[in-house]
Amino acid sequence: MVYESKIDLRVRRKALEKLKEKFGQIIKDILSGKPPVLEIRKRTLSNTIYDPQRKLLLLGNEVLHRSFLDAGEAKKFMQTVLMASIIYEALKNNEYPTIRDLYYRGKHTIRYRMITSGRIYEENTWDEQQESDSVIRDIEVFIDMLREDMLILSKEKGKVVGNMRIRSGDDIIDLSKMGHGAYAIEPTPDLIEFIDVDAEFVLVIEKDAVFQQLHRAGFWRKYRAILVTSAGQPDRATRRFIRRLNEELKLPIYILTDSIPADEVVIIRDTESNMVRIGPIETLIGKYFSSKDKERVFINAEVPSWNPETGKIEWRKVGYAYRHKIKDKILRIVTKGRGEIRVTKAHSLFVFRDGTVKVIPAKEIRPGDYIVIASRLPSLNSSGEHQIIDVVKLLKKYSRSKYSKRFNLWNTARVITRDGRVIKLREVREDTNYDNGYVTLSRSKHLIPAKIELDEELAWLFGIFTAEGSLSKGRYVIFNLGSHEHKLIRKIIEIITKKFNVKPKLISSRKANQIRIVICSRILYMVFDSLGLGGTARSKSIPEIIINSPRNIILSYIKGLIDGNGHIDRYGDIIYSTRSELLSKQLFNVLLSLGVLPAYTENGEDNIIRIGKSISRTPPEIYMFLTSEESSINESYSYMKNIAEIAAEPTYGIPINDKLKGLLIKYMNKGSISYSSKNKTISKQKMLKLHSLTRLLPDDYEIIAFGDVALVKVLKVSEEDYDGYVYDFAVPVTNSFVGSYGVVYHNSDPYGWYIYSVFKVGSINLSYESLRLATPEAKFLGVSMTDVFGHKGLGKRPYLSEAERRNFIIKATARDIKRAKELMNYTWFKTPRWKIEIDIFLSKKAKLEIEALTSKGLKFLMDKYLPEKIQTGDWID
Secondary structure (H helix, E strand, O other): OOOOOOHHHHHHHHHHHHHHHHHHHHHHHHHOOOOOOOEOOOOOOOHHEEEEEEEEEHHHHOOOEEEEOOOOOHHHHHHHHHHHHHHHHHHHOOOOOOHHHHHHHHEEEEEOOOOOOOOOEEEEEOHHHHHHHHHHHHHHHHOOOHHHHHEEOOOOEEEEEEEEEEEEEOOOEOOOOOOOOOOEOOOOOEEEEEEOOOEEEEEEEEEEEHHHHHHHHHHHOOOOEEEEEOOOOOOOOHHHHHHHHHHOOOEEEEEOOOEEEOOEEEEEEOOOOEEEEEEEHHHHHHHHHOOOOOOOOOOEEEEEOOOOOOOOEEEEEEEEEEEEEEEEEEEEEOOOOOHHHHHHOOEEEEEEEEOOEEEHHHHHHOOEEEEEEEEOOOOOOOOOOOOEHHHHHHHHHHHHOHHHOOOOOHEEEEEEEOOOOOOEEHHHOOOOOOOOOOEEOOOOOEEEEEEEEHHHHHHHHHHOOOOOHHHHHEOEEEEEEEEOOHHHHHHHHHHHHHOOOOOEEEEEEEEOOOEEEEEEEEEHHHHHHHHOOOOOOOOOOOOHHHHOOHHHHHHHHHHHHHHHHHOOOOOOOOOEEEEHHHHHHHHHHHHOOOOOOOOEEEEOEEEEEEEOOOOOOOOHHHHHHOOOOOOOOOOOOOOHHHHHHHHHHOOEEOOOOHHHHHHHHHHHHOOOOOOOOOOOOOOOOOHHHHHHOOOOOOHHHHHHHHHOOOEEEEEEEEEEEEEEEEEEEOOOOOOEEEEOOOEEEOOOOOOOHHHHHHHHHHOOOOHHHHHHHHOOEEEEOOOHHHHHHHHHHOOOOOOOOOHHHHOOEOOOOOHHHHHHHHHHHOHHHHHHHHHHHHHHHHOOOOEEEHHHOOOOOOHHHHHHHHHHHHHHHOOOO
């Protein structure tokens, strides 16, 4: 026998009666011969009104008529009735479905015949969860009952702690005895019974981290408060729980509002030197954080940033870099073609849903979603000049390394100038001219050129070394090749002799069927090591000198990589394999900057990059260069067979929504374009062809079609433990940066005034919920602009000194300013006090987040800022 509480049984009966009553009328209409029509209030912005008396956003009285006999509305009618029947069956069977469950229960294929052509088509009831979610919201409006009252569950998000006892189901829970944890607000908060409460007010905190700090410090005990966190944008259950605390217990409500792991790879360019670096974010910017406690720093750097308005990716100045330490779960989002994306739960990505690009927190991303990724990056180097490897400068720098302690480089290294002078390394000055000179070591026969031009030959050699080389015992530079690779062996020896004035040794191993080309030179060992060519198979990387070289040099290096570890599969695609994750991510982004659209897969410990033969993936001249006759690339069918089969499936397809589908069918019927209803995605090329026919694509398809981005499908989302720093960039205007395998990350961009607005007046998109979920009596406690800068007219002094403002305030982005101006159009933000706050913000163009207050010390936040503002009534109503 399945257990069910009495409360649930009562709610279940009520929901069943309501569904039967509203949809029963449809059955009556059909039986009486009337066309079945659903009349539902429009959930549109134009039908959303602000009621100044109630101080709520409400749904207006405009209605839509969803008729079964209307070809344009028949599918929506079917979806609504189908979902209602699924919910009804779940209620009748004593089930507790999630919105995800409902999506899967209703998704199936319908076959139908087109009357005009006689063709048979197949179509899903709905393709994505966004469709079924929208239908659920329509049903909520139609029957005037929230989904929670139909026992449809969602993931718990908000948390609460305090001197309070509640009854949930048949159990009594004491919220003051939760240890360091807190009670997760259940998705059906109306079924909670308040037994007793000992509190004077409720403090709602946007940031979970600040909530945890105040909870552990005992704020709610000391000040007799109920402490709640929304953990960002509040979910419905948290909003309803807050409304009940205010409405039923008459408690005042105060609202307090206002990344990627250290080893994730990003791309930055120093604005002073123009040097581009691709590497782990902590390696690249960790040095700027001089203090362990420092969370924000301004850096002179640019990052590739996507502009959602133009669709283009371009170099953009970083406003500031952000870092904080966490010990929590982070997400691993596995994609098809771009590997794993590792982010904190709150960090947002750009997601393409139902034809629209949306900014979605990582924790809300699900398998089946499509994430925006770069299909092209801006050029890494604007200069066409070849770089010069200054061996003397490299040795002087190397002499200060750990290795130099074992070898007295200062006294043993000699520089021989063009006119024959011999100078000890320690005696070389900045103005010493050693052009066309040499470097040697005492007792060495080798005369290494003091300056070496990085041309195409040397770049290729560096590429083959990255793929097949190693450094050993402080003096050996070794290339490991198969004994059959005669052309490669000859070419490597020729370039070494020509560039370094050294003749290498050949060592053969019949047993291993291998040839080793060995350069015995301490100087060349140091040069290769200094340039970043050392490392193990798992730690190899592309030297910065290559990344910052002209296009032809970069291509020659990549050709060397592929000649060493490359294959051509049966499709004609180039397959490159490496054990180094860093090298694979660097190579991937470098290829994007060259106009190549590669794909990534994983095969055990190997990171596989596919360079497609198709013109849509790789410019023909690049493909021809990388697979030219000199190349050692051979066809390999068996080694890469399973990878080839996986990658043969469309990687960068764009999901088709109803509007685009309508256009495709229209022009298919005209014979202008090929299309099958079985296709769920479309290629960029076909979308561009459709644009040439229509001159206009619906929603955000045009941005994707003509922009520097593509889409990849999410295959899996999982959690992993993480203990360490996480980082973020703030990029003004575009609010994005590129990292990993060309993933477009969104800035972490909390905006407290909006979150406060959702609590107080409701959500613009979900205004039909406001009567139940919004709390008009909620008060904005902070952080306000007058807290930061003070205000003479209010007789208010700032909480921060001038020095603290310099350290803690953040420069507002163009997006922040745009949002603030939008707020001025909302009636509930037109009060005199809100006008003061917004005017200061627009004047100073700066903002402050809650974490900045905790930087002054938790005691300041807990014992001065919060109690002082509450006691003096320094809030905004």
